[in-house]
Amino acid sequence: MSAIDGLPPLREVIARHGLSAQKRLGQNFLLDLNLTAKIARAAGDLTGCDVLEVGPGPGGLTRGLLAEGARRVVAVEKDARCLPALAEIAAAYPGRLTVLEGDALALDLSAHLAPPYKVVANLPYNVGTELLVRWLTPPAWPPQWQSLTLMFQREVAERIVARPGGKAYGRLAILAQWRAEARIVMTLPAEAFTPPPKVQSAVVQITALPEPRFPADPAVLSRVVAAGFNQRRKMLRASLRGLAPDIETRIEAAGLKPTARAEEISLDGFCALARELAR
Ligand code: SAM
Numbered sequence: 001m002s003a004i005d006g007l008p009p010l011r012e013v014i015a016r017h018g019l020s021a022q023k024r025l026g027q028n029f030l031l032d033l034n035l036t037a038k039i040a041r042a043a044g045d046l047t048g049c050d051v052l053e054v055g056p057g058p059g060g061l062t063r064g065l066l067a068e069g070a071r072r073v074v075a076v077e078k079d080a081r082c083l084p085a086l087a088e089i090a091a092a093y094p095g096r097l098t099v100l101e102g103d104a105l106a107l108d109l110s111a112h113l114a115p116p117y118k119v120v121a122n123l124p125y126n127v128g129t130e131l132l133v134r135w136l137t138p139p140a141w142p143p144q145w146q147s148l149t150l151m152f153q154r155e156v157a158e159r160i161v162a163r164p165g166g167k168a169y170g171r172l173a174i175l176a177q178w179r180a181e182a183r184i185v186m187t188l189p190a191e192a193f194t195p196p197p198k199v200q201s202a203v204v205q206i207t208a209l210p211e212p213r214f215p216a217d218p219a220v221l222s223r224v225v226a227a228g229f230n231q232r233r234k235m236l237r238a239s240l241r242g243l244a245p246d247i248e249t250r251i252e253a254a255g256l257k258p259t260a261r262a263e264e265i266s267l268d269g270f271c272a273l274a275r276e277l278a279r
């Protein structure tokens with residue numbers, strides 16, 4: 001029995017169900033249930049909340065979420081080998097765990113959850129960024145999720161919370177910080193995982209704001225940011241040339257210098273430029 005619930009330790013679950021980690025599925029498991037409960041707590045009060053978990057694997061974080069009081073967890077797992085282990089957890093928490101088998105990128109997950117829900121996941125590294133971009137670019141704002149508590153490789157986590165002026169600052173920082181609050185709440189050494197990955201990891205807490213910090217059309221902002229950072233070493237007047245014939249005048253009208261580079265431009269500056277280009 002583990003310290004957080006009456007279920008067997010994860011090493012035993014993994015051995016009994018033959019869940020050897022597969023690299024192609026980004027499988028680096030967390031086996032310390034005190035740690036998974038701590039990650040669950042980083043998502044705030046879970047009672048009365050639906051939680052979406054992507055990639056439960058053998059269920060360490062799932063058990064943390066349930067032990068911390070989540071009303072209901074909907075967990076999507078691509079690896080069918082994990083389903084019997086997850087069924088044991090579902091039996092221990094009647095009516096509170098729904099497991100969906102499949103690819104999180106292909107399923108319509110919101111159909112299974114009551115908004116506003118929280119997303120908590122130790123994401124597979126190969127689809128983590130794609131999922132994050134999708135969560136940050138829903139058709140309408142505020143989104144159906146209230147917060148995202150996500151484990152990433154540390155380098156990706158640093159890009160999400162980056163401020164202007166450094167190499168880490170780019171599209172992910174703008175997307176995450178325009179309409180949400182993003183911060184790193186925990187860093188984990190590679191040895192916290194089985195098997196250990198090559199790099200450190202970090203948990204990012206992203207909380208949706210009721211509205212964007214600065215007004216801008218999402219599609220125009222996305223085009224400006226993509227063009228600016230695709231050629232990040234170039235001055236704006238060159239990297240944004242394709243966006244308008246009089247781009248230099250437009251950049252100045254937004255209060256920016258045409259000779260500045262994308263990584264020097266604040267979120268406010270990008271939004272001003274998007275508004276100017278949308279006029
Ligand atoms: N949550 C577990 C933990 O913390 O120990 C496992 C995390 S492991 C980093 C990522 C999990 O995501 C694996 O169980 C893997 O099978 C699953 N996975 C990989 N690609 C997926 C996808 N496209 N959709 C759903 N699950 C996926």
